[in-house]
Amino acid sequence: MNYFVDERGYYGDFGGAYIPEMLYPNVEELRQKYQAVIDDEQFQQEFKALLKDYVGRPSPLYLAKRLSGKYGANIFLKREDLNHTGAHKINNTIGQILLAEKLGKKRIIAETGAGQHGVATATVCALRGLECVVYMGEVDIQRQAPNVARMKMLGAKVVPATSGSKTLKDATNEAMRDWIANPVDTHYIIGSVVGPHPYPDMVAQFQSIISFETKKQLKEQTGSELADYVLACVGGGSNAMGMFYHFIDDESVQLIAIEAGGKGVESGYSAATTTLGKEGVLHGSRSILMQTADGQVVEPHSVSAGLDYPGIGPQHAHLFKTGRGKYVSITDDESLQAGLLLTQYEGIIPAIESAHALAYLEKMKFKGGENVVVCLSGRGDKDMETYMKYFNL
Amino acid sequence: MRLETSGHHLISYISYLTSHISYLTSLEMNRLQQLFEKQQKGLLSIYYTAGYPGLDNTLKIAATLEQCGADFLEIGFPYSDPVADGPIIQASSKEALDNGMTLHLLFEQLKDLRQKVTIPILLMGYVNVVLQYGVEEFCQKCQEVGVDGCIIPDLPMYEYEEMYRTTFEKYGISNIFLVTPQTSEERIRKIDGLSNAFIYLVSSAATTGGNLSVSEGATAYFKRVSDMQLKNPFIIGFGISNKETFDAANQYASGAIVGSAFVKNIDTNNLEGSIKEFMKQFR
Numbered sequence: 218m219n220y221f222v223d224e225r226g227y228y229g230d231f232g233g234a235y236i237p238e239m240l241y242p243n244v245e246e247l248r249q250k251y252q253a254v255i256d257d258e259q260f261q262q263e264f265k266a267l268l269k270d271y272v273g274r275p276s277p278l279y280l281a282k283r284l285s286g287k288y289g290a291n292i293f294l295k296r297e298d299l300n301h302t303g304a305h306k307i308n309n310t311i312g313q314i315l316l317a318e319k320l321g322k323k324r325i326i327a328e329t330g331a332g333q334h335g336v337a338t339a340t341v342c343a344l345r346g347l348e349c350v351v352y353m354g355e356v357d358i359q360r361q362a363p364n365v366a367r368m369k370m371l372g373a374k375v376v377p378a379t380s381g382s383k384t385l386k387d388a389t390n391e392a393m394r395d396w397i398a399n400p401v402d403t404h405y406i407i408g409s410v411v412g413p414h415p416y417p418d419m420v421a422q423f424q425s426i427i428s429f430e431t432k433k434q435l436k437e438q439t440g441s442e443l444a445d446y447v448l449a450c451v452g453g454g455s456n457a458m459g460m461f462y463h464f465i466d467d468e469s470v471q472l473i474a475i476e477a478g479g480k481g482v483e484s485g486y487s488a489a490t491t492t493l494g495k496e497g498v499l500h501g502s503r504s505i506l507m508q509t510a511d512g513q514v515v516e517p518h519s520v521s522a523g524l525d526y527p528g529i530g531p532q533h534a535h536l537f538k539t540g541r542g543k544y545v546s547i548t549d550d551e552s553l554q555a556g557l558l559l560t561q562y563e564g565i566i567p568a569i570e571s572a573h574a575l576a577y578l579e580k581m582k583f584k585g586g587e588n589v590v591v592c593l594s595g596r597g598d599k600d601m602e603t604y605m606k607y608f609n610l
Numbered sequence: 611m612r613l614e615t616s617g618h619h620l621i622s623y624i625s626y627l628t629s630h631i632s633y634l635t636s637l638e639m640n641r642l643q644q645l646f647e648k649q650q651k652g653l654l655s656i657y658y659t660a661g662y663p664g665l666d667n668t669l670k671i672a673a674t675l676e677q678c679g680a681d682f683l684e685i686g687f688p689y690s691d692p693v694a695d696g697p698i699i700q701a702s703s704k705e706a707l708d709n710g711m712t713l714h715l716l717f718e719q720l721k722d723l724r725q726k727v728t729i730p731i732l733l734m735g736y737v738n739v740v741l742q743y744g745v746e747e748f749c750q751k752c753q754e755v756g757v758d759g760c761i762i763p764d765l766p767m768y769e770y771e772e773m774y775r776t777t778f779e780k781y782g783i784s785n786i787f788l789v790t791p792q793t794s795e796e797r798i799r800k801i802d803g804l805s806n807a808f809i810y811l812v813s814s815a816a817t818t819g820g821n822l823s824v825s826e827g828a829t830a831y832f833k834r835v836s837d838m839q840l841k842n843p844f845i846i847g848f849g850i851s852n853k854e855t856f857d858a859a860n861q862y863a864s865g866a867i868v869g870s871a872f873v874k875n876i877d878t879n880n881l882e883g884s885i886k887e888f889m890k891q892f893r
Contacts, residue, residue: 225768235737237694237763238788239815241797380700381690393693400792400815498738498764499691511712512742513690 220465220532220541226414229538231505231531234413235498239397243405244501246320248415254319255312255422267311268426271344272301274308276427278434278590283562290583293444294565294593295431297456304568304595305424305456306337310406312423314341317404324348324403328392330357330385330452331522332364333595334408339373349373352391354384357522364599382516385526389500409453410530413501417458417530424459431590432463439588446581448473449592450573451544452488452524454533456594461542471543474533475573477519478546488517489546490529491537499528505537520549520603521569523595551576553607556597568595569603640782641730642758642807645682646864650843653865654856654892656872657684657734657847659702660719661711663878668719671876672727674885679893680729681865684761687713687735694763696819698870713743717751724756732786734761745774749781759784759807767797771804786810791831795838802840809844811835811863819870822849822858832862853891868892 226232226248234244254260268274276296285292297305310327317325325347329335335351342349351368355377358365368375381387389407396405410417410424432442447464449457451474464470479487487493494505499514506528507515519525529537536542547555552569555576560566567575571594578591597604604610639647656675660668672683688703688711695703713735723731733752740748740762752760760783765774770785778785784807789798791814801809811832813822822828835844846859847867859866877884 233769234766235764235769236766238793239694239790239812239817241766241790242792242794380697381704386691390691390693394696394817397694398816400790495742497741498736500693501764506738508738508742510742511714512739513707514738 218539218541220536220539222414222418222532228532228535230496231503231534232414232417233503234501235503236413236501237397239400240393240413243396243400244413247419250320251316251415251419254316255419260315260319263315264312268308272307272311273299274426275430275434276300278431278438280438281563284559287562288578288581288583289585290587290589291439292578293435293438293588293590295427295460295590297427297592297594298565298567298571298596302337302340303598304333304337305427305459305592306334306408307340308426308459309408309420309423309455310334310337310341313404313406313419314345314347317347317406318345320404322402322404324350324399325406326350326352326392326395326403327406327408328352328385328388329408330354330388330525331599332357332361332368333523333599335373335375336364336367336371338406338408339368339371342373343371350395351375352378352388352395354378354382354388356383357385357388361522384516386500386514393500409455409526410458410532411453411500411502411504411528417502417532420455421458421462421532424455425462427456427459427592428461428463431460435588435590443467443470444590445587446471446473446589448475448574448577448589450475450477450524450570450594451529451533452477452526452570453528454530456592458530458532460590460592461536465536465541472536472541473543473545473577474536475577476544476546477517477521477524477573478548479518479520481548482546486518487546488519488524488526490527491544492546494528496534502531504528504531504534520552521573523568523570524573545577545580547573547576551579553604555579556604557608565593566597567593568597569600571595640758640784642682642732642784645730646808646843649681650864652860653681653845654679655682655684655845655865655867656680657686657867657869658873658876659686659688659699659706660716661688661706661709662702662873663705663876663881665709665711666719667881668716669723669726670881671885672723672731674882675889676727676729678886678889680889682730682732684732684734684867684869685716687711687716687733687739689736689739692736694817696817696870698819698874702873713739713748717755720755720757730758731756732759732761733757737762737765746777749777749783752783753781757783759786761786761788761810763788767801767804775804788812789835789844791815791827798835798838798840802842805842807842808864809840809842810867811844811846813846813849813859816848818848820849821851822855829862836862856892
């Protein structure tokens with residue numbers, strides 16, 4: 218079974234590039250050039266140097282001893298929360314900004330939900346001196362004031378998306394419209410493994426550093442580069458794809474993707490895409506998305522803005538459909554409790570996104586001694602207000 | 611892997627041939643093809659969103675536009691995430707959805723289309739809505755109610771050719787492709803080969819509802835396409851908002867499409883009157 222992209226840009230039934238003709242030249246240019254650029258030795262040197270000296274990689278693989286004692290398994294945390302800007306998002310934006318430079322682009326656009334990808338994009342634009350425009354839903358701008366301020370301080374222009382539901386999916390639509398209007402000098406840095414081919418593959422390759430390092434670190438710490446279980450949360454799915462990437466062909470490793478169940482999968486306030494969604498096309502690729510019978514995209518809900526997306530990347534849809542990955546969901550309440558638990562057991566305040574992955578440990582049954590890796594995709598500083606309200610801190 | 615791929619191609623080639631033969635032998639020209647057979651100059655087409663301003667206005671608007679001299683129409687079926695559209699059509703789509711418009715309902719409304727309207731009709735909307743309806747069911751229904759073609763901006767050429775073409779041709783539905791100032795000559799030729807009614811020339815790199823500026827760049831682009839001697843006529847759309855831009859487009863093309871400007875001018879309280887008033891400038 219091939220779990221990776223084929224030459225047509227598909228993962229089994231999913232993927233492709235469902236874009237209006239106005240976007241074709243931009244996407245086609247990327248499709249033709251991305252692999253050669255990424256494989257170029259000089260690009261790799263620059264990419265690795267920035268990841269090491271600027272982002273702070275490799276991120277540690279930390280054996281959480283008290284958590285391991287509680288669950289009766291060896292729980293390793295892949296510490297993406299320790300990256301510069303506080304999450305895995307920067308791995309992708311570093312890769313794409315270098316790529317944009319190689320393509321001769323002068324202007325960068327991006328979409329953002331909670332603001333994490335927007336901050337990561339504004340950061341690399343400041344680093345390389347490129348113009349940066351970030352689209353963000355009007356509703357999210359109000360909910361995420363500190364990240365809006367960060368982006369502005371970094372020199373980015375934050376443009377409110379006022380169409381539709383005024384959240385992440387509408388910010389994505391606005392970014393695509395901007396790209397339509399600026400087809401020559403602009404590169405669109407998509408923040409997840411979604412969008413038309415080659416984005417899902419390109420972003421997965423940039424994020425694959427997560428599992429590349431994890432294998433080496435597991436080998437050093439356990440003697441084997443393979444774990445029994447690898448867990449990660451999924452919104453669009455970029456940290457999960459980075460965490461799974463180098464384990465996908467090791468079929469003994471169970472891949473578990475945790476979606477946001479919101480207030481409960483049946484509550485009408487959920488973002489559990491694989492349970493609630495159907496096959497269709499969203500933001501340029503064929504995948505699984507939450508939609509009405511008429512094909513209108515449904516607004517999802519999650520306490521975690523980073524998981525609040527009505528679709529998943531096409532490679533995830535393929536892993537789900539083929540059964541290679543197990544896709545489950547965790548509610549808002551379960552995730553917040555898991556966030557508190559990690560804080561008090563290990564002294565690490567996780568992002569609520571990552572707390573969804575941690576919460577699934579409660580539901581697993583261990584014989585004892587299994588090696589489990591959880592991707593701690595981001596830190597919880599940005600979520601303090603939510604934690605404070607929920608726990609009355 | 612290689613064997614599988616070539617097998618796949620062989621099967622699609624055979625089904626393509628079969629469909630093409632049945633298309634040539636069993637189907638007559640649809641209304642759109644007949645129109646272009648007859649007339650290749652000064653055609654006026656109007657776009658509007660089904661379900662806007664009122665849920666049940668679809669046929670009324672079509673009939674009024676025909677009376678006012680429109681040569682063919684695009685009826686938009688709304689989608690929640692219309693990336694190729696500017697603010698006006700986004701807003702009309704959202705309102706139409708809020709009013710309760712669906713593709714099922716639209717086909718229901720179009721049941722008596724051919725008793726009321728004789729000019730060619732295209733449906734325009736996004737691919738996900740068609741996928742959920744079912745591609746075969748969609749084409750079948752189009753044929754049944756008398757729709758002649760469709761414009762699905764986010765259905766790419768590759769997917770159309772590999773997966774949808776045989777179905778579209780089986781039901782005599784013309785699929786209209788978009789061409790932009792950035793589309794290469796090679797690709798335009800390919801699109802010309804796959805088209806059987808007209809090619810939709812997007813006036814500039816923009817979403818719908820801008821203003822056509824008849825700049826040197828734009829005229830060079832129209833001329834470039836015109837000089838290619840394509841087998842299909844082309845119609846210019848995006849940014850055609852009034853008589854002036856309509857006439858400018860018609861210097862190069864077989865006609866032009868007015869969308870956002872028309873939608874913007876619809877007066878909810880005076881539907882028929884506002885349409886007639888708007889159309890006066892053209893006819």
